[in-house]
Amino acid sequence: MPPVAPSVSDLARSPELRGCLDWFRQERAWINEQHLKLCRIPAPTFLEKERAEWFAERFRSLGWEAKLDRAGNVCAWLAGRKDAASIAVTAHLDTVLAPRVPDDIKIATDGRLLGPGVSDNGAGVTAMLAMVAALRALGIRHALPLLFIGNVGEEGEGDLRGMRHIFSQARWKDEIHYSLVLDGAGADTIVAEALGSRRFEVIVRGPGGHSWSDFGAPNPIVVLSRAVQAFAQTPVPASPKTTFNVGVIRGGTSVNSIPESASMRVDIRSTSMAEMERLERALRQALDQAVEEETQATEMRTASRRRPFGLSCEVVVIGNRPAGELYPNARILQVIRAVDAQLGNAAQVQRASTDANIPLSLGLEAIAIGGGGAGGGAHTLQEWFDCNGRELGLKRILLTLLGLAGVAL
Numbered sequence: 513m514p515p516v517a518p519s520v521s522d523l524a525r526s527p528e529l530r531g532c533l534d535w536f537r538q539e540r541a542w543i544n545e546q547h548l549k550l551c552r553i554p555a556p557t558f559l560e561k562e563r564a565e566w567f568a569e570r571f572r573s574l575g576w577e578a579k580l581d582r583a584g585n586v587c588a589w590l591a592g593r594k595d596a597a598s599i600a601v602t603a604h605l606d607t608v609l610a611p612r613v614p615d616d617i618k619i620a621t622d623g624r625l626l627g628p629g630v631s632d633n634g635a636g637v638t639a640m641l642a643m644v645a646a647l648r649a650l651g652i653r654h655a656l657p658l659l660f661i662g663n664v665g666e667e668g669e670g671d672l673r674g675m676r677h678i679f680s681q682a683r684w685k686d687e688i689h690y691s692l693v694l695d696g697a698g699a700d701t702i703v704a705e706a707l708g709s710r711r712f713e714v715i716v717r718g719p720g721g722h723s724w725s726d727f728g729a730p731n732p733i734v735v736l737s738r739a740v741q742a743f744a745q746t747p748v749p750a751s752p753k754t755t756f757n758v759g760v761i762r763g764g765t766s767v768n769s770i771p772e773s774a775s776m777r778v779d780i781r782s783t784s785m786a787e788m789e790r791l792e793r794a795l796r797q798a799l800d801q802a803v804e805e806e807t808q809a810t811e812m813r814t815a816s817r818r819r820p821f822g823l824s825c826e827v828v829v830i831g832n833r834p835a836g837e838l839y840p841n842a843r844i845l846q847v848i849r850a851v852d853a854q855l856g857n858a859a860q861v862q863r864a865s866t867d868a869n870i871p872l873s874l875g876l877e878a879i880a881i882g883g884g885g886a887g888g889g890a891h892t893l894q895e896w897f898d899c900n901g902r903e904l905g906l907k908r909i910l911l912t913l914l915g916l917a918g919v920a921l
């Protein structure tokens with residue numbers, strides 16, 4: 513395999529690439545317009561179809577073949593290259609929050625885009641569209657075949673379902689050698705280490721009753737409280753970094769009712785599968801202990817009345833993102849570093865939970881990078897994206913993509 517840096521340098525100096533980089537500047541208004549239109553189509557996780565159909569039509573209008581697969585992903589390829597895909601470029605279509613009306617996505621007086629999803633992942637999806645349009649407009653011929661994927665289900669309880677579907681198919685798993693994931697804004701990071709996570713919904717059920725006449729009956733909220741208190745004492749290492757969080761607690765109907773059920777949602781994260789398994793065991797042990805303590809307390813409170821009672825606990829897995837990391841001499845990592853050196857761009861390798869988790873966990877080469885510009889307020893109604901500096905991110909993506917795919921100069 514030839515050295516990476518000279519090929520990236522040759523690419524950057526070629527008339528074809530200079531034309532492409534000029535195209536990004538000349539078409540800035542069009543790119544920003546597509547970004548605005550995209551983000552005004554609501555696409556909360558599990559409800560991405562309208563945005564997916566719009567995105568597929570954009571591909572077709574640019575001369576690419578595109579279709580929605582069974583999971584709802586948009587898959588696009590050049591005519592005649594349908595049965596080959598050495599390189600996948602992906603960006604997730606879904607958002608944590610969605611605009612209620614199109615005007616929830618607006619342009620501020622300083623030119624920034626405002627509203628849910630404009631950065632995560634409006635920036636990544638728009639960058640993909642810009643790549644497709646530039647390749648088409650300038651007729652750049654790449655050696656290795658490309659597959660562009662607007663995938664579903666990256667956020668929250670989507671649990672990476674779009675990428676799971678892609679890589680569950682032997683055809684794509686065997687043919688895709690490199691995955692370039694476009695996620696969020698910026699050009700200063702390289703996600704090459706997949707942060708694993710496990711998420712659980714814990715449901716405790718009891719007989720319920722009136723707070724006065726049925727006092728002493730087991731209380732599911734008390735069980736959860738006992739379990740949280742015990743689980744929170746679980747030690748975690750600083751390295752490998754490992755975290756846990758109780759993010760949601762629900763239960764009860766009124767202040768004078770003993771609830772029939774209560775639930776909580778727990779998030780565990782680590783780069784170590786062993787640490788995640790250890791914390792999961794600690795959570796289950798804390799729950800077993802809490803149920804036992806509340807059962808014993810109930811028996812003492814109700815001994816004289818001999819009331820029948822029942823208490824149960826169910827743990828449901830609602831998310832399981834695998835951990836993994838890129839080996840240090842991986843070609844995709846060599847290419848992105850050569851690109852950053854060529855552009856004079858400082859970028860740090862980071863660990864995060866992205867769509868790259870799936871191919872990385874399978875031992876395949878993958879990284880996640882931003883779509884350029886700047887953004888903030890992700891997963892809130894105050895999310896923002898600044899288009900200034902987007903061209904650097906687009907140059908970075910294009911050079912990385914063609915550094916992997918090869919171009920006849």
